[in-house]
Amino acid sequence: MHPVLTLVAQRLALGILLLFAASALIFVGTQILPGDVAQSILGQSATPESLANLRKELGLNEPALSRYFSWLGNALQGDLGTALTNGRDIAESLGKRFANTMFLAGSAAIISVPLAIFLGLLAVRYKDRWPDKLISAVTLTSISIPEFLIGYVLMYFISVKLGWFSSVAMINDGMSFFEKLNAIALPVMVLVMVVLAHMMRMTRAAILNVMQSAYIETAELKGLSGFQVIAKHAFPNAISPIVNVVMLNLAYLVVGVVVVEVVFVYPGMGQYLVDHVSKRDVPVVQACGLIFAAVYIGLNMLADIISILANPRLRHPK
Amino acid sequence: MNKQIEYLKSRVGAGKLSRRDFIGKVGALGVAATAANVMLADAVKAAGPTKGGMLKLGVSGGESTNTLDPALVASEVPLNVLRHWGDTLVQVEADGSLTNRLAESVESTADAKTWRFGIRKGVEFHNGKTMTPDDVIKTIERHSNEDSKSGALGIVKGIESMRVDGDVVEITLETPNADLPYLMNDYHLVIQPNGGMDDPTAGIGTGAYTVEINEPGIRHGFKKFANDWDDSRGHAAETEILVINDATARTAALQSGQVQMINRVDPKVAKLLDRAPNLAIRNVSGRGHYVFIMRTETGEFVNNDLRMALKLAINRQEMVDKILRGYGGVGNDMPINAAYPLFDDTIPQREYDPEAAAEFYKKSGHDGSPIILRTADGAFPGAVDAAALFQQSAQAAGIPLEIKREPNDGYWSEVWNKQPFCASYWGGRPVQDQMYSTAYLSTADWNDTEFKRPDFDALLLAAKAELDLVKRKDLYSKMGNMLRDEGGLICPMFNDFVDAVATNVEGYEEDPNGELMNSFAGIRCWTT
Numbered sequence: 001m002h003p004v005l006t007l008v009a010q011r012l013a014l015g016i017l018l019l020f021a022a023s024a025l026i027f028v029g030t031q032i033l034p035g036d037v038a039q040s041i042l043g044q045s046a047t048p049e050s051l052a053n054l055r056k057e058l059g060l061n062e063p064a065l066s067r068y069f070s071w072l073g074n075a076l077q078g079d080l081g082t083a084l085t086n087g088r089d090i091a092e093s094l095g096k097r098f099a100n101t102m103f104l105a106g107s108a109a110i111i112s113v114p115l116a117i118f119l120g121l122l123a124v125r126y127k128d129r130w131p132d133k134l135i136s137a138v139t140l141t142s143i144s145i146p147e148f149l150i151g152y153v154l155m156y157f158i159s160v161k162l163g164w165f166s167s168v169a170m171i172n173d174g175m176s177f178f179e180k181l182n183a184i185a186l187p188v189m190v191l192v193m194v195v196l197a198h199m200m201r202m203t204r205a206a207i208l209n210v211m212q213s214a215y216i217e218t219a220e221l222k223g224l225s226g227f228q229v230i231a232k233h234a235f236p237n238a239i240s241p242i243v244n245v246v247m248l249n250l251a252y253l254v255v256g257v258v259v260v261e262v263v264f265v266y267p268g269m270g271q272y273l274v275d276h277v278s279k280r281d282v283p284v285v286q287a288c289g290l291i292f293a294a295v296y297i298g299l300n301m302l303a304d305i306i307s308i309l310a311n312p313r314l315r316h317p318k
Numbered sequence: 319m320n321k322q323i324e325y326l327k328s329r330v331g332a333g334k335l336s337r338r339d340f341i342g343k344v345g346a347l348g349v350a351a352t353a354a355n356v357m358l359a360d361a362v363k364a365a366g367p368t369k370g371g372m373l374k375l376g377v378s379g380g381e382s383t384n385t386l387d388p389a390l391v392a393s394e395v396p397l398n399v400l401r402h403w404g405d406t407l408v409q410v411e412a413d414g415s416l417t418n419r420l421a422e423s424v425e426s427t428a429d430a431k432t433w434r435f436g437i438r439k440g441v442e443f444h445n446g447k448t449m450t451p452d453d454v455i456k457t458i459e460r461h462s463n464e465d466s467k468s469g470a471l472g473i474v475k476g477i478e479s480m481r482v483d484g485d486v487v488e489i490t491l492e493t494p495n496a497d498l499p500y501l502m503n504d505y506h507l508v509i510q511p512n513g514g515m516d517d518p519t520a521g522i523g524t525g526a527y528t529v530e531i532n533e534p535g536i537r538h539g540f541k542k543f544a545n546d547w548d549d550s551r552g553h554a555a556e557t558e559i560l561v562i563n564d565a566t567a568r569t570a571a572l573q574s575g576q577v578q579m580i581n582r583v584d585p586k587v588a589k590l591l592d593r594a595p596n597l598a599i600r601n602v603s604g605r606g607h608y609v610f611i612m613r614t615e616t617g618e619f620v621n622n623d624l625r626m627a628l629k630l631a632i633n634r635q636e637m638v639d640k641i642l643r644g645y646g647g648v649g650n651d652m653p654i655n656a657a658y659p660l661f662d663d664t665i666p667q668r669e670y671d672p673e674a675a676a677e678f679y680k681k682s683g684h685d686g687s688p689i690i691l692r693t694a695d696g697a698f699p700g701a702v703d704a705a706a707l708f709q710q711s712a713q714a715a716g717i718p719l720e721i722k723r724e725p726n727d728g729y730w731s732e733v734w735n736k737q738p739f740c741a742s743y744w745g746g747r748p749v750q751d752q753m754y755s756t757a758y759l760s761t762a763d764w765n766d767t768e769f770k771r772p773d774f775d776a777l778l779l780a781a782k783a784e785l786d787l788v789k790r791k792d793l794y795s796k797m798g799n800m801l802r803d804e805g806g807l808i809c810p811m812f813n814d815f816v817d818a819v820a821t822n823v824e825g826y827e828e829d830p831n832g833e834l835m836n837s838f839a840g841i842r843c844w845t846t
Contacts, residue, residue, distance in 0.1 A: 152566055152570075155566075155567070155570045155574075156570065159570060159573075159574040160570055160573040160574045163574060163575070166574070166576055167567065167570040167571050167573075167574045167576060168376070168560060168562065168567065168571045168576045168577075170536065170537060170560060172531075172533070172536075172537070262563075262564055262567075263564060263566070263567055264567065265560065265561070265562050265564065265567050265571075267533075267535075267536045272382065274725070275381070275382050275383075275535070
């Protein structure tokens, strides 16, 4: 078998193994929350009988291990159970929220990733001159300000003062694609500003590292222009670290944006998770945890595979 | 010149002239802008409501767990939703008077024990059925069911029997109640087809709007119901309620025109916001109050000396000044203020007194461990800061408070009415009887201070049947004193309801019964 295929298969297997490990951790984590589910549902009005009834109804008397496997088995079949708080089907309500989250994260990624890499290349080209310094200063400033503050500032100037975009990023099925894009313009701007610096700095550092190599000197001696050298010779060899940082940031865009969701009233998954954690709605928390873990592991796996594929030594074995 | 102004007024009233043009044109005639605005309001009022258009409200107080079941409504967004699609038998107006809604007439026997509600004829439900007295009885039955979780259970439990007599629903009470019509105004008691027994969450009622979109915790959309029985309301063709719990986001949504009305403006920004040209702050002092609740049957709060120590350790005036920024008045550890009929204004105002507080604290024999006070941003605007002020003023009396900040979402289901000591708010009720019956009667569901006193219950019952107003006032005074001195309620302030309304909205009128015109803003306002 081709060594690349072997490596990719290995990564995939590891990823799946990791996901199982994460599912076990999530399950254990929700089990050791103080007070069991029945207790937190019934609260102070709980009588011993009603507690016993509810525990039986929720299957809490089964041993933890068998509960874990029945939960996992159902989850693998796409059955995430029903929410304890409002009795709705989790897969259904979560599905909508997840799609919204992906839409916001995807839109932010489509702008921020190319922009970050381009700015990184530009910074290398004009290293230590004013464009480099300006790019670094602006992106580092934006990453240093808390995202809710950036959100409020953008809201005030762009939405309230200029009236360009909506300050309420509420999207729904009835909206056309462009209406949706218009609605999420502000949160996307905030997210782009938040993730830009990390990716830009990594691109810059990785390429500068490669720029020390002998083949870069050769390329320069061939008479290629500065930007051509960077784009054609340095960048492909710096892909691996850049991809890793890009994926980390994409994962952040999916799993870590609850503050932005609240500020812009965006019906995403972060808000949904936080709502239900505060209500000890364990099945929902488990489902969200599993999805977040899958996204995180999946993206990192993708980063690994892309780095493998980007490595010519692995692609063309002797 | 007057002729010209009259002409312009008629043009704008007829919708032939825009607001801006009107102000510009009368301005050219030498009329100041503020005067022009007043004229405009007159002109628009004279012309009557503009029908059609879209009205959007940004409302705080909604959760992803909300349902359309009227029995379970307990926060602002579901209440606004309820007002859109349903009607009660009677309704308390802004001036405190009672108007007939689905009831056409209300009569009682002389002893206030048997009440006859004449039910309006020809009122259509959204599902096409005609409302009957039977639906009314079924509705009340559902709320008074033994296993009902209805917030109105405490109100309707005292009904002995009901019967239909032609177009009349006759209700006989176990004990006389002179305030029964006021109780039937309770927002949970929206009349549903077959009382909502088939599907309480259907959202089918007799209201001005039908429920089109129901996404709890996100938004609710409504369309004008073509066969609405009451054409004095429901002006906009469509309305939408966006759930915006974040105060800054809500304000920004109004400023940028995403919504035309918001509730619960942060008093900190109210004065600044009022300067914005395209909106106005509308505040009204009402019966709503911000409170700290001690559960008198839980843990350390069983001790009345400790409760008294905490009541004396709070600086009420400071709270009004710093938390409400003057948009409100001081409380007196009872849920009643001068806005209620039959209020006894001779009850002395409790003041901040750290020495007396320290004495009571010592007398209580408390072990000196920090007393945990739970609060959240959503408990009431400024609740976290208010808790901090309370902590400081109590510190001065040597009483250690530990503030535990809880998440907003789930606060009302997990903390309020469950935890021993927490911040909360009450919207107030039209009459004293209802306020006491809802939250201080031993058997009331929402008795959040666990105030269970047979002698208090007896006074409440006596007051209900007492038709002599002087005697009744005296009974209420006794009850107020009892709560003030022995209850679990720390009431530092009565808040104004502070809404903000865009200038292109007409029809807004202050209503002391609740925010956003007692939640009727969506169905009574219109856009120009």
